Every structure is written in C-alpha cells, then in structure tokens.
Amino acid sequence: MSVLAVRDLAKAFGGVQAVRDISFAVDSGELLALIGPNGAGKTTCFNMLNGQLRPDHGSVTLDGREITGLKPRAVWRLGVGRTFQITATFGSMTVRENVQIALISHHRRAFSFWPRARDLYGAEADALLARVGMAEQADRPAAVLAYGDLKRLELAVALANAPRLLLMDEPTAGMAPKERVELMALVAGIVRAEGIAVLFTEHDMDVVFAHADRIIVLNRGELIADGKPDAVRADPRVQQVYLGGGSTFGHAG
C-alpha cells in the first residue's frame, strides 16, 4: 500500500483555484518530485498534506489512515516530517538544541519541569546532525547559520521522529548547485536505507532528474503529468508549460 495517497484534493483562495482536484500517491522508499512553475500550487498542496491548510475537498491518507483535517502537530505524530520553503528554525537556540526540542516533543517530555532540556537526548541529536553533515556546527546558534546549513538543520529536525513520510518544500533553494546535488544525494541515501517516502518540490531540474524516482507536474493547480522522469520529460504538455514559461527545463539532464 502507498504511504501517502491523495485523492481529489482542492483548495481555492478567493477566486484563485490554487489546487484543482489532484490525486497521486507515494510509496515507501520512493522519491517523488513535485514540479511546476512559481504559483503552480506546490506549497499550497504541501500545506494541505501536513494539516496547515484545510482542503476545500478531497482526502489525504497516510498508510491507509485518513488524516485530512488533522492539525499539523497531529499529522507529525503519525510520522510526517516537513521542511519549509522558507526555513523555520528556533533562532535563539543552538543547532543541537533545535534537534533536542524535536526529540523532546517526540518522546512526549514537553511538559517536563525537572531536567534541563540541554541534558536530554543530546547523543540522539548529535547522531541526527551527523547524518545530515552538521555535526561540527552543533554548538552554533541557529540564527547565524548559512542558508544551506539551515536547510540541513531542518532536515535533521524533520528526521527526529523517525518519519514514514518526508515533505520537503524546495529543500535546496538558496544553495549552490554542487551543494544541492549533495543534499539530495544525502536524502536519497537516508530514504532508501529506511524506506521513508519523500515528496519534494524542486526548481533545479538537474537535482530532479538525478534523484527523483517519479515526477508529477503541477500547472495552475492542475496535475498535468505523472510518471517516470523520462516519460515526463518527453510529455508535450510539460514541455509546453516549461518552454512557454521560458524556463530552463530544456537543458535538464
């Protein structure tokens, strides 16, 4: 069974139909790329998947369980990690503390008053940071990190509750081209090893074609293609959208 299954999901803002009855599924161990021009509805779709936005209609299931309408924190408890297009980290805390907070929440110690937070789950946090290549920066304040490092920190935080599904909204935006490919290689490694399902959005087609197992294409809220990278690349509607938009889709791969 698919880890994530989306059916007829739709959302409108006033007159703008941001997402229009889309359906797709992600299997465990699979990297599914969600691509599309700016404003296509990718972030809106993510926001409905993790409960930040309530869809107008449609359903989202995780391992067959209906999660539509649940709050983000409840969705997370069921094993969905998320990274944001605009990074959201705890600026007044160190990198390690950022991960410790997620671990404290995961272990349901949030209402604990006795121990010091910094003494809890330090080793676990360091192990997560090592996996994303942030071990050396563990003691730096999150507020001073370079953008690429923030993205890595977000990944470590998203992995803290051993998720079944990772939602990554533009995980490599703001990184240098070499860094991007590296980060996605890292994600791919983790995902395959643990059988996590990943849905990610990405503008860099090199990254998409290097790592995505499958691609779905969104345009003006509509799902216009779903298939293996080669098939999607050859799809005339997709080429129309990208070439018409003057984008760099053509030189990809």
Added chain:
Amino acid sequence: MTLADITIQLLNGLAGASSLFLVAAGLSLIFGVTRIVNFAHGSLFMLGVYIAYSLTDQFGRGSPLAFWSCVLAAGVAVGVIGFVVEILLLRRIYQAPELFQLLATFGLVLVIKDVVLKLWGPEDLLGPRAPGLRGAVQVMGKSFPEYDLVLIAVGPIMLGLIWLVLNRTRWGVLVRAATQDRDMVGALGVNQAWLFTGVFALGSFLAGLGGALQVPREPAQLFLDITVISDAFVVVVVGGLGSIPGAFLAALLIGVIKAFCIGIGDVQAFGTTFSFSKFTLVVEFVVMAIVLVIRPWGLLGKPAGEPRHTAATEAPLKPLPGWLVLGFAGLGAALLVLPVFTQSYLLILLIDVFVFALFAASLHFLMGPAGMVSFGHAAYLGIGAYAAALMVLRAGIPMEATLALGPLAAALGALLFGWFVVRLSGVYLAMLTLAFAQIVWSIAFQWDGFTGGSNGLIGIWPPAWAAEKEAFYHLSLVLCAAGLLALRHIIFAPFGAILRAGRDSPLRADAIGIDLRRHQWFAFTLVGAFAGLAGVLHVFSKGSISPETLGIARSVDGLVMVLLGGVQTLTGPVVGAGVFIFLQDEIARRVEFWRAILGLVIIVLVLAFPQGIVGFLRGRFMRAAA
C-alpha cells in the same frame, strides 16, 4: 426605559464618541506609519484639555469665534508639542525594539503628568461653556445640550476630513503607502523622517483637539491620561489597528454602549441589585474581549501577517558561569545576615525589592521566554494580594495558608483570562491583558462591601512569629529567592525550552507536534501564581491593600523594571526591580515631582541603553573578554 430615554442615551453616546474617535484616529495613524504604540497619547489628550481650559477661560468666553479659535489653537499647540517630541525623542528610537519604544512613551506619560500638575495644580478645573451653545434643545420632550449636538457632528466631519487628507493629497497617499509597506516608501525616495514627524504631529493634533472639545463638558482632571489611553487603545483594537473607519465605528459602538449603561442605572433582578452605571467602567473592556475572541484583528482591521521581528534574536541561553553562581550565592548570604548590621528602613526597602524582583521576573518569563507581552500583569499580583487579605480578614485563615492559597487564586484568575489571551499575539495580546487587568481593578474598586472599594483593606498583618521586620524580611527573602530560582529553572527545563522554541517559530513548533497554545496557557497560569506569591508578601509587608496595587500604573512599573534590566537576560528583571525601587525611593524622598524625574531617567536610559542595563553590561563585558 421609554423611547425618549433611549434616544437621549443614544445621543449622549454619539456625543461622547467624537472625542474618543479623534484620539483613537491619531493613535491609529501613528501606529500605522511608525509602528510605535504611543502610550503618551492619552497624555497629549490631557494636555489638550488643560491648554484649552486656560485659553477658553482667558479668551474664549466672548464670542463663538473666539471660543472655537481657542479650541483649535489648543489642538495646534498639542500638535506642535508632538512635533517637538518626535524630533527630540522618537526619531532616535525607531530602530529600537518595540518594547523600548513603548517604555520611552511611558517615560513621557510620567513627565507630562507632572508638568501638568506643576502648571495647573491638582484641582479639577471646569472650563467655560461654549458661547452660543449654552442652552439645550428639546428632544422628544427631554432636554439635550446644544453643545453635544455640535459634538455629534464633529466626529463624522473629522472622519471626512481625515479621509480627504489621506486620499486626496500626495502626503496622504504617502502615509497610506507607508502604512502598508514602509520599505517601499523609503525606496520611492521619500524623506521618511519628515513623513514620520508629520504623522506624529497630526496624530498629536487630533488627540489635543479631542481633549479641547471636551472642555465644556467635563472638568480637566489629572487622571485623564490613563483613562483616555486605555479607552483609545480599546477603540483602536476593536476597530482594527491602523483602520480609521474602524476606529470611528468602534468609538460609536463603545460610546453608545457606555451611555446606555449609565442610562439604565441600577436594575433589580434575582433579589440583588445590578448596577449598570458601575458596569460602564469595564463594559468597553468586555466589548473588546468579545470582539478580539471573535475577530482577533478587530472589526475592520485586516488579519496581520507574520509579526515583524523587532529585537535581534537572543543568543542561546547558557547556564551561569561558576564565578557568577558563587557571586549570587555570596549576595544571598550577605542579604541573609544583613539584618544583624542594619536598621529597619533598609530592610523595608529590601522587602519591596524582593517582592518586585519576583513580580518582575514572573512578567519577564512571560515577555521573554514565552513571548507574550502583558500590559496588565499587576492583576495577578493584585489577585494574590486581595485573596490573601480577604482570607485573613473575612475567614480568619492564617498567613501560612494564604502563602499557598493566594498564589492559587492568582493562578485561577490567570487560567481564566489566559484562555482568551493565548488566542492572540503581539499588540492585540497585550491589549487584552490590559483589558482583563482593568476588569479586575474595577471589581476591586467598586465592590465596596467585599473589597473595601477605593479605600481598600487594612489591618492585614503577619502572625506573631513573622511580625518583627527582621523575621518578615527573612521570609520574603527566602520565598522570593526560591521563586526566582524556580522560574529560572523552568526556563531551562523542557517546558521552558519549548516555550522559547514556540516564540522563535510557532510554525516549526506546530510542525513538530507541539501544542503551543496549551503551553502558553499553562505558562500564563504558572506565571500568575508567581506574581500572586509576590502579591501575598506585598500585602503582609504593608498591612494594607488598595486598588492601586492592581492598577495600570503598577503594571507599567513592572514593565519598566523588566525593560530597565533588559528582556533578553534572566538576571535583568531582578536588577531592574532593584534599580527601580531604589530610584523611586530616593527621588520620591527628595523631590516633589519624582514621577517626572523617573520618566526622564527612563527616557535617558532608553536612549543610552536600548538593550537594558544588564544587556548593556553583558555586551560590554563580552567585548572586553573577546
């Protein structure tokens, strides 16, 4: 009530709404453009009243032209004062954190109050009535003052004029653009500094004019600054921050509801008397609480985007270095043995310092780690204090028990109010805390039979073993130190860490399974208990309590203490409380106008140390160490 009564009350309400609208419109304009919450706006109104009193008293009795010229001149005079204040003070602090701007305007409130006291004296002053409008008209068989009819027209006229200025002049377009996006105006090459000055002067003029128009209706009084600013805040928040039509609508709504409460008077129901006229003191706050819960951004306001990040993010918290721990332990030991060496006056002063250090630290917990700025924290100090006093006096419960029950009562109050408060954020949250504090205050103030009303309660002394100053000193020291340590510990514990995390990024907190609202609610309650403990100790140290203990001024004192010490440090509130209590004592003993001096000190401190005293020292020390 007959239809005639209703009509008259409606007219009364509309007349009262005009002044309120002018003040609120000024406050809203200033906030919209400069993002400064001008606490001194009520003081500007009060200046308008006093200046108009003097002018009309001297020159305005002869003809309508003379009278209205005086009113207008008073407004202009206040506008000029605003102009000067902006250039001398506010212009220097636009980059400072929001809270420091607020603190600076608090300083202004204190200064203006004493200036008015010095120039006009403490007596209420009733100005002349408006020439040509001294009579009354008959409305459905009842008489209604002519002047009030004119006032009713003033509101919509001014709304129209403001609309014209904002929509039909180049300057107005810039003001509206700045309200929406400040950077854009900077990019257009507009001289931002003068735009801000102009807006502040205009807002001040509106406040002054609103005050001046009141002269024929109400006497000039020294407490107008606080009552008007809280009214104006309510109107602005109910209408929606930055929305002038919203302010107008809210002013009408509140003016009319208040007038009706006065009109209804006492009502007998269910065997008791419910006094609607007393209810007027709180009705606007009840309206605000309801509006904010239903429409958190006000009637005509827009849902706010992400709150702007004001202060630089704080550095990660670290446990104190060993030498500082030793230092504090040493200080504690020194304080413990102090009574051996000293006379009792210093002890009394130090008890105040302990109590207010705990109070300030509990407020700091809320403002710093939990990210919720409260303008009404004294409510919980007061609930603790009143609860203890009432238990002792009415039920004969011993002090030892009230040390637990008083904080419990305060926590219950905070639990109730906190449920509403944590639904909001930023300025709206602060205003709601103010509203609740005002409600608590008016209960204490009005329920003569139970709380002693404005006189308060007396004869609340500790039992024999703690009656000696020394013994009570030790009791306060130990309990307050324990409270401070507990608060500090919680900030580092998972609970406190999660609060800090939620303050930094509510979005991320929600995405990792944290129910931030529940956390904040619990934090609000917890902090209420600590403030309540401070209140219990306070009441037993003084032997009496009055509504001032939970008034706005006391909440402001707490804010000043926290901000003096620095929000971003944990020792800050303790230092701030110490400095504040000693300053207050020193200045109050030596000079008559101590509030003005305190205000000036605050302003100078804000200009000199925008990070607070401890923040400043730490910055210095770290640079020296690096």
